[in-house]
Amino acid sequence: MTPNAPSRPTRVAVLGASGRMGAAACRAVEEAPDLELVARIGRGDELSAITEAGAEVAIDLTIPSVTAENVRWLVEHGIHAVVGTTGWTEESLEALRTQLEGAEGVGVLIAPNFAIGAVLAMRFAEIAARYYDSAEIIEMHHENKLDAPSGTARHTAAAIARGRAEAGLGPVPDATEKDPDGARGAVVDGIHVHAVRQRGLVAHEVVQFGGVGEQFVLRHDSFDRISFMPGVLLGVREVAAHPGLTVGLDGYMDLG
Amino acid sequence: MTPNAPSRPTRVAVLGASGRMGAAACRAVEEAPDLELVARIGRGDELSAITEAGAEVAIDLTIPSVTAENVRWLVEHGIHAVVGTTGWTEESLEALRTQLEGAEGVGVLIAPNFAIGAVLAMRFAEIAARYYDSAEIIEMHHENKLDAPSGTARHTAAAIARGRAEAGLGPVPDATEKDPDGARGAVVDGIHVHAVRQRGLVAHEVVQFGGVGEQFVLRHDSFDRISFMPGVLLGVREVAAHPGLTVGLDGYMDLG
Amino acid sequence: MTPNAPSRPTRVAVLGASGRMGAAACRAVEEAPDLELVARIGRGDELSAITEAGAEVAIDLTIPSVTAENVRWLVEHGIHAVVGTTGWTEESLEALRTQLEGAEGVGVLIAPNFAIGAVLAMRFAEIAARYYDSAEIIEMHHENKLDAPSGTARHTAAAIARGRAEAGLGPVPDATEKDPDGARGAVVDGIHVHAVRQRGLVAHEVVQFGGVGEQFVLRHDSFDRISFMPGVLLGVREVAAHPGLTVGLDGYMDLG
Amino acid sequence: MTPNAPSRPTRVAVLGASGRMGAAACRAVEEAPDLELVARIGRGDELSAITEAGAEVAIDLTIPSVTAENVRWLVEHGIHAVVGTTGWTEESLEALRTQLEGAEGVGVLIAPNFAIGAVLAMRFAEIAARYYDSAEIIEMHHENKLDAPSGTARHTAAAIARGRAEAGLGPVPDATEKDPDGARGAVVDGIHVHAVRQRGLVAHEVVQFGGVGEQFVLRHDSFDRISFMPGVLLGVREVAAHPGLTVGLDGYMDLG
Incomplete structure (x- = not known):
């Protein structure tokens, strides 16, 4: 701008x-x-x-x-x-x-986060959450990050939970009965959050929403400080x- | 819901x-x-x-x-x-x-489009467009579609153009000098639009925004009517x- | 064909x-x-x-x-x-x-899996694994799947582990010290595997490889039986x- | 390694x-x-x-x-x-x-290209091309690139064409009748190639293959020289x- x-x-x-x-x-x-x-x-x-x-x-x-x-x-x-x-x-x-x-x-x-894209993702996630049965977060960072999941992912999960509550939605549908190794990831405010750690990445967040026959995705990539x-x-x-x-x-x- | x-x-x-x-x-x-x-x-x-x-x-x-x-x-x-x-x-x-x-x-x-995700993508695209230097659209459909680009992509390009105008943004940056075969795609309201036709797909739209060191992506997938x-x-x-x-x-x- | x-x-x-x-x-x-x-x-x-x-x-x-x-x-x-x-x-x-x-x-x-794309993803994953420091798997399925992660993801993790062993690579780099809720997912043969469950999806697998300054991704989507x-x-x-x-x-x- | x-x-x-x-x-x-x-x-x-x-x-x-x-x-x-x-x-x-x-x-x-991921993408593209009806390339670069499409995308299109020829595949299916603005992009060796130019990106290539009910994707991202x-x-x-x-x-x- x-x-x-x-x-x-x-x-x-x-x-x-x-x-x-x-x-x-x-x-x-x-x-x-x-x-x-x-x-x-x-x-x-x-x-x-x-x-x-x-x-x-x-x-x-x-x-x-x-x-x-x-x-x-x-x-x-x-x-x-x-x-x-x-x-x-x-x-x-x-x-x-x-x-x-x-x-x-x-x-x-x-401002805890000056990345405009992260702010947009969080806000849009809260709105979109009202309209979809399923919502899940995948955050991806460089291999040297010490904590998982990221603070941004936690905030986004909270935003999704608010959006779902506003729309009167209950828990996300999930029939998983057997997950011996924890592949379903963390659950933050009722939302599953996955953390990928990969050399060459910086800071990335993917938010996926699902309904019958469709998917809606928000993604933000920070390639550089x-x-x-x-x-x-x-x-x-x-x-x-x-x-x-x-x-x-x-x-x-x-x-x- | x-x-x-x-x-x-x-x-x-x-x-x-x-x-x-x-x-x-x-x-x-x-x-x-x-x-x-x-x-x-x-x-x-x-x-x-x-x-x-x-x-x-x-x-x-x-x-x-x-x-x-x-x-x-x-x-x-x-x-x-x-x-x-x-x-x-x-x-x-x-x-x-x-x-x-x-x-x-x-x-x-x-309503020309009852896909909630397409409506969200269009609205969010207009907002996000205010904050990014670059914006581009890739729409993807099954191989039997007769026209390109899709109506939804055209509407989304118009929404992005509105968002950019509101923010006082000029043309998207693009140094292309040599594009003999038209790889840069269609230009709708100043926004480049690409149409992929692929067996197995139904109706998909990806909107990409770029700024220094970052990317913001909106994606909607319709897998079924x-x-x-x-x-x-x-x-x-x-x-x-x-x-x-x-x-x-x-x-x-x-x-x- | x-x-x-x-x-x-x-x-x-x-x-x-x-x-x-x-x-x-x-x-x-x-x-x-x-x-x-x-x-x-x-x-x-x-x-x-x-x-x-x-x-x-x-x-x-x-x-x-x-x-x-x-x-x-x-x-x-x-x-x-x-x-x-x-x-x-x-x-x-x-x-x-x-x-x-x-x-x-x-x-x-x-054949445990007749999806040609899943077979390709597994084979290519084994080869690519030789050349990258990091490798991680995200599998995504419909919300009614009972087990996590998928069998295909487990087989892919094994293939990646074979590729890494052939190239003399050690463990994937990962500095995570604090992951109280298990966001880093399952570890199968040394490879982190994440399982997403989302209404509207069918069967999808993403394999991500990372090295300094780059990423390589294999993705297979089954939209239909x-x-x-x-x-x-x-x-x-x-x-x-x-x-x-x-x-x-x-x-x-x-x-x- | x-x-x-x-x-x-x-x-x-x-x-x-x-x-x-x-x-x-x-x-x-x-x-x-x-x-x-x-x-x-x-x-x-x-x-x-x-x-x-x-x-x-x-x-x-x-x-x-x-x-x-x-x-x-x-x-x-x-x-x-x-x-x-x-x-x-x-x-x-x-x-x-x-x-x-x-x-x-x-x-x-x-070596015209020392990016291992680009070499892998090209080789895998040639193999995968044998097994899919549709194939399309999207290359994405920073906004200062002068030519479109990229040399790597042209080489990848040639590799896909070789793979299709080996398998006896004819032209990709495409029913497009109306594309007044060129949204279908360039055609290189029979393969449609799209070039995205976006601030914040470096050098990226996506190769998509489609068959009935499925998709297979190869992606390479160079974030840095x-x-x-x-x-x-x-x-x-x-x-x-x-x-x-x-x-x-x-x-x-x-x-x-």
Whole structure:
């Protein structure tokens, strides 16, 4: 997407600029004609460099132990924040909401997943789930991933379960009587989830729906970390127009 | 989907009951606990049998030359109509709209495609199109299909073009300079469309979206004509709650 | 495939002609110009009808408890046999081999799977396995299947394990440390196997291979029981040219 | 694949070491425990550095205008050559064959495609083609590719045509009467070939076969240039055992 360039570029700071995601975000901001990278904050750098540089929006791609503190500081100084770091708890989110009530016009986006395709897959899965008897998830990742299934697959299973509940659907049909080795995979919120680990892959999700005589499939492939950047930039461009706290990139997307 | 059975089954007539689609509809209505098949109308049968049987909803699966006349008769007699026959023109639709203004509470659904999955694919394609640089369609059918590409693929291309226009996206990127044999396929509303014809297939559509480092795919497979029946039944169940004319099954679906 | 029609059609009997597979085989033989259906043997029919009809080849699609006895009778009477019934043991196969030594020129084919595509997938999987670090299987079936994973998936896993052993490959790479719900599926001969159960599907197998920067995929879809018939006819046409016992349709296929 | 490391590493030179493929080859050789990189030859470097370094095998990844001359020099000096450069003609191949007759024990491999998966797909496609009525190819590449369809797709179409001819199959079934925009794609050796161009993709090929009630699919995905390296290393390890000229990596692979 190439939005209309505003008259003046938005001034952006990146926290966690020396990490892999942070470095990719710096490059993405630099290449966007409507954005200007004014501060790269790495470990040990003072946050005051952000205000000194006149940043309007900050991207936090740091680590769980410092992100909440960073965002509190940013809101305190009237800087919008786009946050990709995990580790937020109900308590830290609640504290942030309270702080934002007193910070008029400041927006914060906390997004566990900046891949637009993963967000689309999750949303579409919830809708499609209403219309099909069967639903199953296959997530596929590189061979070095430590946990199974992926967090995205768990979230997608939850979305499917919500869609099925809304439509009054019961359990998925499954006549399996004999599965001595566990080939039917994990069951998350009533939905079977399979995890493939394969050298050469990055991050992929397939959601399959089945009804009498038909199949409906959603698939998202992330071939590269860079695929998160359009989502990050979407957040940066929209955060000022969404005061208060938004959790999930879909809050900024027009999925209706 | 197993909706809550109403206290009394809805009384349903099928027009075109001796055709293949009509016969399948008769079976589907008979097997639905909340519906009752009260009239099968074939070629040469009198329409009056529909009112005599006390039908509340009629399914029209006849042929282009008679469907408009059938529907006019049904509306005249206060019977809701669910129509899968093609051949409607802007003129015949307009005449029907005018008639329906004077027929309070009567609903008509005209749906060119009753496959819920095809409707979902089209709707999701329009939304996803806003977020990706590239979009392309591959439709696949049995080897006896006479035309290419399919009507569904053409409609999907139009939906993608709408989504791209809404997002201010220009033409899809494509550096092709040399394509002597036409491998890049058809271009419909700016979107490349490929048609595969293969023995053993029925009706399949794949929509692929691409951005830097990622891919998003929608796929619908119709393995059997019976896959249209859930859409027909959805229409029958919802038509009374939607007075006036609705074109497209998506008008009855909650896709938000 | 349209083989050259021989001067005189081969005379074929079908045992188990009233079962679903048997009925399909009868139709397939009747439609083949180079074959002639001369006897349909159902439960209770005398086998002598086969010799009386002058059958040269018999297709056995009966049940495990009678197939060995049927085939013994056929070999005794000099009739070639193409057998799709399961239930053969090492003992019954050995007895048949011994009998065939004294029945010069008589051929018997016992094939656990007549789907040519499944045979190809298994053979190609063994070859491809030599060249890839990772290999994983996803089998998908209708929701009424009782066991998981499928027999074909188990055989394919064994074929992959053979291929890896030939190439001196060790275990597949897999860093999974945390998989509380069993998302990584079954492990058969060292290969992860996933079983999807979905309404609307019939029988499908996907074999995925991965190496640094690449993926190789084999996929077979059976949409209908009729997909076994080309394999049955291949057996009927080739059995006379392969005296003695052959186990597996691949013995008749040119896969080199 | 982790072959048994030989007692002494093979000494390897890379020509075209400063190009992208050449640089990747240097890294791959350095990382292989059974190989030793002894010379990197870039533009302007003297070939004599190869013999001075005691190289046993040379990898030529230069450009069409110099590759033939390079290989002639290598053979003259008794060095085995693995060549990935295109631009070889019937004449230059013939001259090389003649030279090799007088160079006992020297092996040369010229491979237009070092992706093992593409070689497998092509070989398997030729075999599978014998058993299916329908066959079609979809190749998919990044949006900057200049020509369509890809060379690999053309070679695969030729392989399918050979397979069909061996089996006595006629033209693929196709009832298309109306295709005003060319959705049926290119026809290469009687096989329909479709080219998709999509941002985020690299190089992908899908080969679909269809018969009554079934489908068989071969798919190869190259996500990265690095996927060619296992093929290059396979060539380096095998070239000494294959004196004379071999065209195509499949000559070194055990595909039987």
